Amino acid sequence: MLAVGVDVGGTKIAGGVVDARGEVLRRARRDTPSTDSKAVQDAIAELVAELRTAVSADLAPDEDVCAVGIGAAGFVDAARATVLFAPNLAWRDEPLRAEVAARVGLPVVVENDANAAAWGETRFGAAAGRENAVCVTVGTGIGGGVVVDGHLLRGRFGMAAEFGHMRVVPEGVQCGCGQFGCWEQYASGRALVRRARGLVTAGTPASGRLRELCGGEPADLTGPMVTAAAAAGDPASVGLFAELGDWLGAGLASLAAVLDPGCFVIGGGVAEVGELLLGPARESFRRRLPAGSHRPLAEILPAALGNDAGIVGAADLARADCAWPT
Numbered sequence: 001m002l003a004v005g006v007d008v009g010g011t012k013i014a015g016g017v018v019d020a021r022g023e024v025l026r027r028a029r030r031d032t033p034s035t036d037s038k039a040v041q042d043a044i045a046e047l048v049a050e051l052r053t054a055v056s057a058d059l060a061p062d063e064d065v066c067a068v069g070i071g072a073a074g075f076v077d078a079a080r081a082t083v084l085f086a087p088n089l090a091w092r093d094e095p096l097r098a099e100v101a102a103r104v105g106l107p108v109v110v111e112n113d114a115n116a117a118a119w120g121e122t123r124f125g126a127a128a129g130r131e132n133a134v135c136v137t138v139g140t141g142i143g144g145g146v147v148v149d150g151h152l153l154r155g156r157f158g159m160a161a162e163f164g165h166m167r168v169v170p171e172g173v174q175c176g177c178g179q180f181g182c183w184e185q186y187a188s189g190r191a192l193v194r195r196a197r198g199l200v201t202a203g204t205p206a207s208g209r210l211r212e213l214c215g216g217e218p219a220d221l222t223g224p225m226v227t228a229a230a231a232a233g234d235p236a237s238v239g240l241f242a243e244l245g246d247w248l249g250a251g252l253a254s255l256a257a258v259l260d261p262g263c264f265v266i267g268g269g270v271a272e273v274g275e276l277l278l279g280p281a282r283e284s285f286r287r288r289l290p291a292g293s294h295r296p297l298a299e300i301l302p303a304a305l306g307n308d309a310g311i312v313g314a315a316d317l318a319r320a321d322c323a324w325p326t
């Protein structure tokens, strides 16, 4: 049973044909038309058609793509049909499932992109074979998804697992969500860059390498620059990731208190630095886990599927809607 998974982001739409073992057989992508919601739906339909054509030559006559799963960066309603709000797209109460299904003639499932990625990692990636996992994507912000007892946790309104917006600092840094002190203001790529720019602005002697990288202009300093400096052993940059990991582990300890997941899967661009982030996160998690000496410690694992997680997860969620042969 093949399904197409589509990952719709603010700048690009990536899709793939995925088999029942989670293997991506074909891939394609488009730029996201940002101005017009109908144009995005047309682009998704074109991508699906292109993928079906590309894969058809390799298939037996009775084999075909049977469903389409779409992971979208936004709030998706509990019926997995409508995108209620997408901050980086033109969608507002967009009936995406119906619009795309009418264009492609296949069953369509719509899921939040972070939930789709979490499902992919739990079914086929770092947490494969497990029934309980919390997947945390550390990028510009923090997103993620939760699998509890084998089921994706969606919540009453489809908005569960927005844990980047847990408040970790009372009246802390203001967040784009309108609140103050959210976790993603302390443990995300945005936090990393804010702290790195602060070091350069303060002119501390240890920030010399970072100052070189941005030509002395703090506003020109980027996350990948800090990552490269840390990977090359720059002590100030390594320290920034240790600080980020400390915040990350603190939030994971709170999540463990609620969800008891057994393992955390950490993905996203910021996590590509690897142990420089995950090592301090494990240490922080161990120290901050409530009653930590009296319970098993959850593992903290790097994500395994990279950018494919959303495609693989969305396709697998859609596969459940395929009409099985009788």
Ligand SMILES: [Zn+2]
Residues within 6 Å of the ligand: 164, 165, 175, 176, 177, 178, 179, 182
């Ligand atoms: Zn927030």
